[in-house]
Amino acid sequence: MPERTEVVTSQPRAGAPRRPLLEVVGLSAWYGEAQVLSDVSLDVGSGEVVTLVGRNGAGKTTLLRSVMGLHKQTRGSVTFEGLEITRRTADARARLGVGWVPDDRGIYATLSVEENLLLPPVVHEEAWPIERVYESFPVLHERRDFPGTKLSGGEQQMLAMARVLRMGARMLLLDEPSEGLAPVIVQRIGEIIREIKGQGVGVLLVEQNVKFAATVADRHYLLAQGRVVEHLDNRQFQDRESELLTYLGM
Ligand SMILES: Nc1ncnc2c1ncn2[C@@H]1O[C@H](COP(=O)(O)OP(=O)(O)OP(=O)(O)O)[C@@H](O)[C@H]1O
Numbered sequence: 386m387p388e389r390t391e392v393v394t395s396q397p398r399a400g401a402p403r404r405p406l407l408e409v410v411g412l413s414a415w416y417g418e419a420q421v422l423s424d425v426s427l428d429v430g431s432g433e434v435v436t437l438v439g440r441n442g443a444g445k446t447t448l449l450r451s452v453m454g455l456h457k458q459t460r461g462s463v464t465f466e467g468l469e470i471t472r473r474t475a476d477a478r479a480r481l482g483v484g485w486v487p488d489d490r491g492i493y494a495t496l497s498v499e500e501n502l503l504l505p506p507v508v509h510e511e512a513w514p515i516e517r518v519y520e521s522f523p524v525l526h527e528r529r530d531f532p533g534t535k536l537s538g539g540e541q542q543m544l545a546m547a548r549v550l551r552m553g554a555r556m557l558l559l560d561e562p563s564e565g566l567a568p569v570i571v572q573r574i575g576e577i578i579r580e581i582k583g584q585g586v587g588v589l590l591v592e593q594n595v596k597f598a599a600t601v602a603d604r605h606y607l608l609a610q611g612r613v614v615e616h617l618d619n620r621q622f623q624d625r626e627s628e629l630l631t632y633l634g635m
């Protein structure tokens with residue numbers, strides 16, 4: 386079967402009961418003998434932005450990699466659009482519309498912006514056409530002939546997000562998108578996340594920047610030593626901002 390050319394079509398969902406876009410139940414993960422996630426359960430709806438906040442080493446990246454199917458030493462279940470994907474490969478999950486944006490952004494340094502956007506295959510009918518990508522990310526249009534190496538950190542982050550939307554992601558897994566970026570660029574990333582949310586895409590956002598998290602997210606999970614220790618709506622999160630800043634050592 387041609388693995389990489391198949392375009393997945395969404396099933397009609399009219400009248401179906403509302404269910405989360407992404408549902409993680411009882412997820413545990415190990416590196417060899419070392420357990421780094423314990424019984425994590427969380428969900429993200431369509432058009433919802435949910436953060437994963439926790440200290441360094443809490444297990445945030447491992448959780449995103451497990452949802453993507455890149456980390457395999459796990460137990461528990463991952464369901465996407467009602468379909469259990471726990472045993473599917475990362476490639477199969479991408480084809481269903483799960484998009485991973487790694488903390489190093491994963492840009493092809495020697496390729497141009499446009500080549501970075503066009504190289505990965507379109508995998509889902511809801512893929513953004515290149516024109517729509519450029520409309521939402523005008524800076525990528527301006528820089529379309531620039532090689533990846535010539536982009537600023539913020540532009541690389543935008544390119545990494547745009548690339549998975551162009552492939553057809555309905556759910557973005559963003560690993561610390563604001564890290565190392567100037568406040569004005571972080572603000573722009575926030576605007577883009579809100580715009581993506583407005584298009585019905587779900588976002589699971591790993592974030593250490595509490596102030597930024599509070600401006601973009603609907604709900605927050607606090608992860609400590611691989612466990613969810615708090616689940617807060619954005620109001621509760623904002624009320625506890627200074628406590629969280631201290632906890633995270635910010
Ligand atoms: N490849 C690996 N082999 C062994 N242990 C690992 C590996 N990757 C991560 N770990 C360990 O797993 C735990 C969780 O790491 P993870 O990278 O998921 O945390 P994180 O919350 O993303 O941290 P950070 O804020 O530093 O990005 C840490 O104790 C880390 O040392």
Ligand SMILES: [Mg+2]
Pocket residue numbers: 445446447488
């Ligand atoms: Mg990490």
